[in-house]
Amino acid sequence: MAVFLALSCGKDEEEAPPPDPMPLAVGNWWLFQGFPDTTEWFKDSIVAKEAFGPHPEAYKVVETRSYKGLNLLNRFPYTDTLWFFYDGDYFTVGVLIPPTETLKLKYFKKDPAVGDSWFTRLITTEDFDYDGTVDTAIWRFNGQVIGQQDVTVPAGTFTGAYKSFHTTIDSSWISSVGSWEVSQDTIGWMYVALGTGFVKFTDPPDESEGSQLKAYEVK
Ligand SMILES: [Ca+2]
Numbered sequence: 001m002a003v004f005l006a007l008s009c010g011k012d013e014e015e016a017p018p019p020d021p022m023p024l025a026v027g028n029w030w031l032f033q034g035f036p037d038t039t040e041w042f043k044d045s046i047v048a049k050e051a052f053g054p055h056p057e058a059y060k061v062v063e064t065r066s067y068k069g070l071n072l073l074n075r076f077p078y079t080d081t082l083w084f085f086y087d088g089d090y091f092t093v094g095v096l097i098p099p100t101e102t103l104k105l106k107y108f109k110k111d112p113a114v115g116d117s118w119f120t121r122l123i124t125t126e127d128f129d130y131d132g133t134v135d136t137a138i139w140r141f142n143g144q145v146i147g148q149q150d151v152t153v154p155a156g157t158f159t160g161a162y163k164s165f166h167t168t169i170d171s172s173w174i175s176s177v178g179s180w181e182v183s184q185d186t187i188g189w190m191y192v193a194l195g196t197g198f199v200k201f202t203d204p205p206d207e208s209e210g211s212q213l214k215a216y217e218v219k
Pocket of ligand 1 (some may be wrong): 132133
């Protein structure tokens, strides 16, 4: 025991950094199955390493799903293309808005700790009510790590997964209304196992619906 302690306290025993929350490599994929509606599923597959705007270390992801439903930024396809990358301290998802606009959302902290919080703010200025005066819409996507717990899903049991809570706050100023309108919405909860990725997504109000990891392959 004494020898073991001496060894583990030695200067060569540097602690390895924790694995990334989302392991990014070409060939990685994650298949999620809905609950309680088990007919729903979606699959994210990293198909290539491809720059996203100023981020050269980005990975192109094809997302396919069983339903033509509401998805990221209110787009509706069965198959979508996303980019996964790390932008500073955050795991970030990028999307292209044709023809040339790019948007990126901070999804999760690269090195998470309970209590960490962050947000992404998207601002659109446009004459939404066609009265000749430019209007403003601000969409703020908030995330916060609220706990750590063991999570069991069809793909396995993940100990010490991080649980995060996500909300949006929409603010808009429309000239014909003449004042700021603010509204808040709960997006839901996400569970992340370091080195594996997202293992579960749950919806408001009580987490009784969502998607959970069914199978995956990561390098
Ligand atoms: Ca206007």
